[in-house]
Amino acid sequence: MSLKEKAAITGVGETKYTRMSGKSVLALQLEASLNAIADAGLSPKEIDGIIPYSNSLVVAEDFVTNFGISDLRFSATAPLGGASCVAAIQCALLAISGGVCSNVLIPIGRNGSSAGRIGTRVQQMPQFKVVGEHEMPVGAIAPAQLYAPMARRHMELFGTTSLQLGEIAVSTRHNAILNGNGMMTRPLTLEDHQASRMISDPLRLYDCSLESDGGAAIVVSGADRANDLGKPPVYIMGVAEGHPDSPSVITQRPDLTRLGIAKAAPKAFAMAGVSPGDIDVAEIYDCFTYIVLCQLEDLGFCKKGEGGPFVASGAIRLGGELPINTHGGLLSQAHMVGMNHIVELVRQLRGEAGKAQVRGAEIGLVTGYGDMGDGSVAIMRKG
Amino acid sequence: MTAEAYLKPVPEPTYESKPYWDGLKSGRLLLQKCGQCGKIRHYPRPVCDVCYSFEVRWIEASGLGTVHSWTITHHAFNPGFKLELPYILVTVDLEEGVRMQVPLRGAKETDVKLGLPVRIIFEQVKPDLVTPACVTAS
Known part of the structure; x- marks a missing residue:
């Protein structure tokens, strides 16, 4: 049985993205969720499935309590770090198409800026335990350091340059300024990127994503109901998750230049019945510029090793052949663990993306990347 | 003391x-x-x-290997590493077919390249702890 278009995203919502929210993580998630539920034209009491984010302390019960939900039929978590939000769409699709529930809320929210440095918190996460034992004690502590060897090897094997990574930072910043809810509001040039301080070579400051406070949420509903709700549905054509070889430790991975999404992408494209050339707009998880470049290759938008020239050609800019991160991404809008990428894709496919609207966008793609290389990808079309 | x-x-x-x-x-x-x-x-x-x-x-293990990749860290994500900045971390292909990530001591940033031969060394960092590192092997 194909699950293609058995469910749709029916609602999306966000809070303001800031450096200091002054609100609890739960309040941020509830606010974003109420916005998403209202966007779908639903009552909070009609939510009967919840997939909370496994790395925050918020649980499904918090939504039951605060929204007075009387019959929650499904809850689960998708613990794939930054790949969680898109992977949760797969969970929601399975639960809905299996008849377990009808409207699944997928919320996220964090005080990632005001409540503690993201870079130093990771060592407390269970999925980092092997790295915590063997690599953090010798100085490889933060994601920038753990991921940098992947970027360095890509550069050495394929000739990828820091300037090419900079193009990703620059075009993403351009889009964040158009968005209106982006934390970064000043233009960035390639010179600014090259002048920014080195964090862990080859990753400079502007190769790294933001630390943000805020919340974002989506509602996934059965396709049978989706047409009768508040907004035109955005159908889920294909979705998949993929885990890289040696998923807990990058050091031991046979091929450092291949991420988990390389396994997920063929499945998602096959389910959707489309190919990379059919994608009008893509929101690519961008915790670091290099991770964007590698995913573009693993997704098949260009060949392995050709990501550098591909991005430098202007292909990923608004007006290019594959506009990406039209909201400003994690690099320049906010680090909402990629939920903001899903929100943006839905807006693009509804024609609600404002100044960053890609004309005639009908089919789009969104990815997640998490922990040491987990990947997730969803392909959607306008209803 | x-x-x-x-x-x-x-x-x-x-x-x-x-x-x-x-x-x-x-x-x-x-x-x-x-x-x-x-x-x-x-x-x-x-x-x-x-x-x-x-x-x-x-x-x-022989302790011998070659550089598979590397990073040079310029930011102290933990205050304990502040005095060592910048430091080189290398991903080492050991002769035995597995890898480890360790700091490279005594080398210049410009010395590091893919395939550079290295040898694992042992550093007593506190009385009850020895952590691995490496140096360039000739």
């Missing part, structure tokens, strides 16, 4: 990895070799992913 606080993260050896950490204390790089099929694995874990045997024979 005043004991300065040790700020760097400290490993918490597991049941499976304790022999590895004990080996480092005695200046030996020990690796798990499957007691049944002979596959060498690292970092230490409970079961062989080829034959699923829990039997382990610890072997002493």
Whole structure:
């Protein structure tokens, strides 16, 4: 049985993205969720499935309590770090198409800026335990350091340059300024990127994503109901998750230049019945510029090793052949663990993306990347 | 002599990895070799992913390898590393077919390249802890 278009995203919502929210993580998630539920034209009491984010302390019960939900039929978590939000769409699709529930809320929210440095918190996460034992004690502590060897090897094997990574930072910043809810509001040039301080070579400051406070949420509903709700549905054509070889430790991975999404992408494209050339707009998880470049290759938008020239050609800019991160991404809008990428894709496919609207966008793609290389990808079309 | 606080993260050896950490204390790089099929694995874990045997024979590695990739860190994500900035971390392909990530000592940033031969060394960082590092091998 194909699950293609058995469910749709029916609602999306966000809070303001800031450096200091002054609100609890739960309040941020509830606010974003109420916005998403209202966007779908639903009552909070009609939510009967919840997939909370496994790395925050918020649980499904918090939504039951605060929204007075009387019959929650499904809850689960998708613990794939930054790949969680898109992977949760797969969970929601399975639960809905299996008849377990009808409207699944997928919320996220964090005080990632005001409540503690993201870079130093990771060592407390269970999925980092092997790295915590063997690599953090010798100085490889933060994601920038753990991921940098992947970027360095890509550069050495394929000739990828820091300037090419900079193009990703620059075009993403351009889009964040158009968005209106982006934390970064000043233009960035390639010179600014090259002048920014080195964090862990080859990753400079502007190769790294933001630390943000805020919340974002989506509602996934059965396709049978989706047409009768508040907004035109955005159908889920294909979705998949993929885990890289040696998923807990990058050091031991046979091929450092291949991420988990390389396994997920063929499945998602096959389910959707489309190919990379059919994608009008893509929101690519961008915790670091290099991770964007590698995913573009693993997704098949260009060949392995050709990501550098591909991005430098202007292909990923608004007006290019594959506009990406039209909201400003994690690099320049906010680090909402990629939920903001899903929100943006839905807006693009509804024609609600404002100044960053890609004309005639009908089919789009969104990815997640998490922990040491987990990947997730969803392909959607306008209803 | 005043004991300065040790700020760097400290490993918490597991049941499976304790022999590895004990080996480092005695200046030996020990690796798990499957007691049944002979596959060498690292970092230490409970079961062989080829034959699923829990039997382990610890072997002493040569400590020789080559650089598979690297990063040069310019930002202290932990205050314990502040005085070492910038420092080079290399991903090492050991002769035995597994990798480890360790700091490269005594080398210039411009010396590092893919395939650079290195040798594992042992650093006593506190009285009860030895961590691995490496130097360029001639």
